[in-house]
Amino acid sequence: MNDADWSGAYDHEGGDGHEEHGKKDEEHGKDEEPTYEHGDSSDSTRPGPAGPPRIPLPRASVEDTGRPLPDVVRQQPLVLAHPVLKSLLGAWALAACSAEESLAVEAHLGECGACAEEALRLREAVGLLHPAESLDLDPALRTRVLEGCLERRPPRIPVPGWASAYDAETARLDALLQDFGDAEWHAPVRLRWFRADKATSRRTTVAGVIAHLLTVDGLVAVALGLDDPLGEVPAKRPTPASRTEAYWGAAHFPPTRSVRGPWREQSHDLVRTVSFTGGPAGALPVSYGDFELSLRDAMLDRAFECWVHAGDIADAVDYPYEPPSGRHLHDMIDLAARMLPTALARRREAGLCAPARGRSLRLEIEGSGGGEWVIPLEPAPALGIAPREVAHVALDGVEFCHLAAGHVPPEEAAAGQDGDRDAIRDVLFSVASLSRM
Known part of the structure; x- marks a missing residue:
């Protein structure tokens, strides 16, 4: 029924309104009773002067009637002995x-x-x-599920073992970012590292951290012949810090959640490319500006930094984040231990370490991913002569990684120490010097 029918019903001045409705139904050729949008077809609900309005009025509350409120029936407890x-x-x-x-x-x-x-x-x-259990998934769950699936059906193109840590850590970070809103993407994050034995930091946002990972991962992408996220870089040997500052400075506005797409796509391209190239590509050099790493070690380095910065992001949004699986954590610690002799040599050239010819330190890493490494404080004076061990340091695996990331001052590292104190100090400061933006 249209508005004209309703207005005709309301404009009728005499009778009960039935005749007018009958006439309109005859004009439209309808034999059935008219239907109303709010009500039934009985006489009491038809609009008209003698009937109620088409839309019923709100029902009165019991408090407005003046009648007493009904008593609340309360359940009585059982009477038990x-x-x-x-x-x-x-x-x-x-x-x-x-x-x-x-x-x-x-x-x-x-x-x-x-x-x-x-x-x-x-x-x-x-x-x-019934102890409280975390709702977060075990970080090793993804690895176990994939290993179980691959045992039943091996992949046609497997991911090299030295790239599996990067594959796992980028997937974990991507899962953390999946449900972030605009507020989380702009949450402040402070990047921390050590430079010249002093703590250094740089303030950015969650989106800025992902932009940092995108630009530094671009070093590996360039070595593999993939596109550089920075486009054409004027510097011949740019460092990770200079690349990051160039990316941040090129944008008119701070990075937003839109940076997740390029970072995610680049990480997939890196894993896919190293899978196709296979094991021999692991020796390919990757330039970091002032030093080089093999592709095998560069993928471990990128996995380590992805985990460290994922922890920075999780701290910024007050969310728990677990360390990597024991196998991947061991590989990351092994990379840092292999880089320590070079770091010691550089500090010695700068006059920051005491001469230590023919001596070594035993580094013991406890917990998940642990092991033992003999760190030469300086190459032995003659071939075939093992360096004399002068000190022993014991550290938790996660604590060691936080020290290598520049998140823990060397003086505050919870380390068990025995032996030459100067050698121990040189090694702890050298571990911290591995950190960078």
Whole structure:
């Protein structure tokens, strides 16, 4: 029915409105009763002077009628004897009682001190039986699932073992970023590292950290013949820091969540490319500006930095983030241990280390991914002569990685130390000098 039909019904001045409706139905050739949008077809709901309005008025509240409010029927607790209530305490602590039994027990606990103390002990015992579990997935779950799948159906083009850590850490970071809103992408993050034995930091945002990873991963992309996210770089041997500053400075506005797409696509391209090129490509040199790494070690380095900065992002948004799996963590620690002799030599050339000809330090890493490494403090004076061990340092694996990332000052590293204190200090400061932006 259109508005004209309704207006005709309301404009009728005499009768009960039935004749007017009949005429309009005859004009439209309708034999059936008219239907109304809000109501039924009975006479009491048809609009007109004698009937109620087409849209019913709001129902009056019981408070507006002046009538007394109905009494609230409260459930009375069961009346049970004390021995019965005491026997129900265990089931109540396990939340296995019915609603009536729980009400009776809780009413009794307010009156009986002995039962209240027993109920408290039982509740604490239940908490020990059901410890709080994190809702976050085990970081090794992805590796286990993939290994199980690959045992049943090996891949036609497998990912090299030395690239699996990068594949896993980029996937974990991508999963962390998946549900971020605009506020999280602009959360402040402070990048930290050591330079000239002093703590250095640079303030950015979550999006800025992903832009940093994008530009430094671009060094590996360039070595593999892929596109550089910076386009044409004027410097012949740009460092990770200069590349990052160039990317940040080229944009008129700070990076936003749109940077996730290029970073994600580049990480997939890197894993896909090294999988196609295979094991022989692991020896390909990757330039970091002032030093070089083989492609095998560069992929481990990028996996390490991806994990470290993912932890920075997680701290910025107050979210827990677990370390890598033990196997990948061991590979990252091994890379840092192999880079230590070069770091010691550079510090010695700068006059920051004491001469230590023919001596070595035993580095013991505890926990997941741990092991032992003998770090030469300086090459032995003659071939075939093993360096004399003068010190022993023990560190937790995650603590060692945080030291290598510049997140822990060398003086505050929780290390077990035995032997030459100067050698130990030189090694701890050399580990911190491995960090960079």
